[in-house]
Amino acid sequence: MRFTEKLVRKITQFFKGSNLDSHPKVQIDGQYYDANNMSIRFTNGQDYALSDVGGERIIYGALDSQMQCIGSFNVNGHLIECFCHVTGTTPSTPAIMRIDGTVMVETDGLDWDVNHPLQGDTNERCDGGELFITDDKAPIYIFNIQDIIDNYNLGTQTYFADFNPLLYQAILQTAPHHPIFLDLKLETGVGLYPGKYSYAIRYADSTGNKTTWSVQTPYIPVPGGLNTASPQHPGIKTFGQAPGTNSNYGIQIQFRVDNVANYEYIEIRRIAQYQDQAYGYIGTATVLKLTTDAFGATVNIQNNPFDIITFQDDATITDWLELSDEEDTEEISGFFTCKTLRYYNNRLVPMNITVASKDVSDTNWFIEKNQKLGFSVMEKLTTPADKLGHYKPKNQVYYPTMQSGEMCGWGVYFMDDFGARSFVVPFDDMSGHTMKQYNCPNRRERLDADALEYSVNRWKGACYSADINSSLGISKGYTHEVIDLADAISRDNICLPKNIFNQSLAGKDSGKVNNGIFSDCYQLTESISGTFVATTDVGYSPFHPTSDTDFTYSPYFDHDFRINTEAVNRYGHNSSLGPVADVNQDVNY
Numbered sequence: 066m067r068f069t070e071k072l073v074r075k076i077t078q079f080f081k082g083s084n085l086d087s088h089p090k091v092q093i094d095g096q097y098y099d100a101n102n103m104s105i106r107f108t109n110g111q112d113y114a115l116s117d118v119g120g121e122r123i124i125y126g127a128l129d130s131q132m133q134c135i136g137s138f139n140v141n142g143h144l145i146e147c148f149c150h151v152t153g154t155t156p157s158t159p160a161i162m163r164i165d166g167t168v169m170v171e172t173d174g175l176d177w178d179v180n181h182p183l184q185g186d187t188n189e190r191c192d193g194g195e196l197f198i199t200d201d202k203a204p205i206y207i208f209n210i211q212d213i214i215d216n217y218n219l220g221t222q223t224y225f226a227d228f229n230p231l232l233y234q235a236i237l238q239t240a241p242h243h244p245i246f247l248d249l250k251l252e253t254g255v256g257l258y259p260g261k262y263s264y265a266i267r268y269a270d271s272t273g274n275k276t277t278w279s280v281q282t283p284y285i286p287v288p289g290g291l292n293t294a295s296p297q298h299p300g301i302k303t304f305g306q307a308p309g310t311n312s313n314y315g316i317q318i319q320f321r322v323d324n325v326a327n328y329e330y331i332e333i334r335r336i337a338q339y340q341d342q343a344y345g346y347i348g349t350a351t352v353l354k355l356t357t358d359a360f361g362a363t364v365n366i367q368n369n370p371f372d373i374i375t376f377q378d379d380a381t382i383t384d385w386l387e388l389s390d391e392e393d394t395e396e397i398s399g400f401f402t403c404k405t406l407r408y409y410n411n412r413l414v415p416m417n418i419t420v421a422s423k424d425v426s427d428t429n430w431f432i433e434k435n436q437k438l439g440f441s442v443m444e445k446l447t448t449p450a451d452k453l454g455h456y457k458p459k460n461q462v463y464y465p466t467m468q469s470g471e472m473c474g475w476g477v478y479f480m481d482d483f484g485a486r487s488f489v490v491p492f493d494d495m496s497g498h499t500m501k502q503y504n505c506p507n508r509r510e511r512l513d514a515d516a517l518e519y520s521v522n523r524w525k526g527a528c529y530s531a532d533i534n535s536s537l538g539i540s541k542g543y544t545h546e547v548i549d550l551a552d553a554i555s556r557d558n559i560c561l562p563k564n565i566f567n568q569s570l571a572g573k574d575s576g577k578v579n580n581g582i583f584s585d586c587y588q589l590t591e592s593i594s595g596t597f598v599a600t601t602d603v604g605y606s607p608f609h610p611t612s613d614t615d616f617t618y619s620p621y622f623d624h625d626f627r628i629n630t631e632a633v634n635r636y637g638h639n640s641s642l643g644p645v646a647d648v649n650q651d652v653n654y
Contacts, residue, residue: 128161136183140194140210147198149177162224164210169217172228176203184405186413197235197413201404205235205415231326235413237397239268239276239484240323244333246285246462247317247375255380256312259289259305260339262378264318266355268328268366277397277484278334279320283462287314287339291456303456308341315379317359324370331355331366333376334393335385350393351385399423399485423487425479431494438498439475441506441545443527467505469545475500509533511542 128148136147143164150158160177162170177183177200185198193211216223231238244264265281289306290313306312322331333353340348355364359377366372403415431438444464455461467473476489493499511532527543534540 132161133179135177135179136185136198138185138187138196140187140196141189143210145196145210147183149179151179153178164214169213170224172225174228174230186406186408188408197406197408199403199406201402203402204400205403205406206233207235208233236400236483237274237276238326238482241480242321242323243279244282244318244320246282246459247319249287249314249458250317250377252313252315252379256314257287257316257379258339259287259312260337261286262316263336265334266320267332268324269332270329282318284338285316286458286461287312287316311380315377317375317377319373319375322366322370322372322374324366327367329367334388335378350388352388353382353385397483397485399481399483421481425487426490429494430490431492433494433496433498438494439492439500439503443545443547469505469507471505472502473505474502506545507533508546509544511544
């Protein structure tokens with residue numbers, strides 16, 4: 066058979082070079098190639114050709130022998146080189162970023178080290194170009210390259226001594242401060258609808274960056290009206306109002322601004338419970354961009370990044386906008402690291418993420434005192450205004466009462482710098498002390514010794530009273546009874562009928578005289594002529610309000626120290642002689 070394919074003689078040329086490839090494994094058809102910085106390529110599938118591969122050339126050099134390059138990137142034609150010291154980043158050995166051979170960033174705020182080379186990606190479609198970098202141990206950083214160049218050319222210290230890493234982190238930090246309730250403000254015009262309101266704040270900017278919502282205030286009550294009613298029982302009346310009609314009150318809240326991350330403005334979230342709805346209903350959250358404070362002053366958190374702002378909510382504010390459930394409950398995941406990232410489809414995508422644990426229950430967070438983890442806290446009433454009790458809105462908000470004798474569970478959650486919340490941690494310790502089921506004390510239960518140690522003069526001024534185990538006045542101590550200490554009568558005046566001694570003449574403060582010692586308190590009897598005559602040395606005879614059947618003392622004086630179930634008719638009346646002492650008569654109410 067004839068061969069139709071023509072065979073040609075192939076001539077191979079050899080080019081002299083410094084590298085000799087003579088090893089059998091790199092030989093082709095028994096041939097070897099001797100060349101330097103050359104590559105054999107095939108043209109037309111048959112012929113061999115040698116082409117220059119270019120070799121290496123120096124683009125940049127090291128800063129010095131102790132600085133190592135841990136990452137280099139190219140953004141819009143600018144070469145960015147990142148260096149750190151071999152011993153780590155410290156104030157004396159700061160991290161350095163060099164752009165086109167010039168050091169334009171030098172700071173110890175970037176905690177880089179040679180054991181964590183930088184991974185990153187770029188966005189060249191935005192003004193100035195962006196660089197995203199991570200090192201698997203610090204937050205993701207975002208740098209605008211043109212902004213760095215411009216600040217360097219202007220001679221600022223933005224990326225040197227004044228560098229703030231919080232401004233360039235992709236994870237949005239939030240201030241831990243939250244609003245507090247100041248008071249209800251009586252409105253001259255129209256107030257809020259009667260109901261309950263709660264507020265929270267967050268920081269935001271025009272590009273869409275928003276922090277997590279802060280801790281919200283407790284629910285703040287807005288009544289239809291308040292009335293002091295009487296000197297004996299101030300604050301006994303709180304008026305409601307028909308749904309849909311306004312009260313006369315607005316709410317004042319206050320919060321601290323801590324704008325370290327240079328956000329543009331603050332948003333306030335409000336949850337209002339004033340609709341005529343079923344039990345358990347939660348109102349739709351609304352949001353307001355804060356522009357002015359309670360006094361009409363403009364709020365600018367960039368010019369005044371550290372300030373205290375008072376905000377007043379009333380019917381004149383009509384800019385509240387509804388929040389979606391998603392945005393209302395949205396929470397930043399908190400601190401995380403990633404091993405690499407990509408900027409794809411206008412989104413920054415971190416990969417191989419490590420998120421901080423939300424489980425902090427294995428740590429002993431709480432401190433015991435004399436084997437006591439927690440105890441009931443009382444708020445003593447010390448001023449006439451405090452007599453209002455829970456009629457006073459601030460007492461309702463910050464000193465709510467728990468039902469005496471019931472079991473309550475207590476827990477605590479923690480927050481990180483980014484506003485992320487941990488799981489709720491039971492309020493207990495490693496020694497078995499717990500407040501998971503805390504039995505709220507009854508009013509006449511005795512304070513234990515652990516609680517008393519927190520105050521030199523007894524806890525919150527607790528009063529000495531008969532306790533829950535009292536029998537004929539023989540069991541007394543410092544109890545959880547709430548005693549009104551406002552305008553109290555001093556026990557220095559030992560003979561005043563309202564004080565610690567029995568009285569013979571009901572309501573007559575002049576019925577006893579005090580010469581300075583107990584034995585000089587006399588029982589005075591009113592004669593027919595209307596004069597008082599000292600008849601009996603009363604002596605020390607304190608009240609014992611123990612029960613409605615306490616007959617420790619003469620029944621004639623029962624109503625001075627025990628529950629009053631009957632009225633005593635102590636005096637009759639003679640039309641010609643005036644009041645006349647009568648036989649003691651107990652008359653049921």
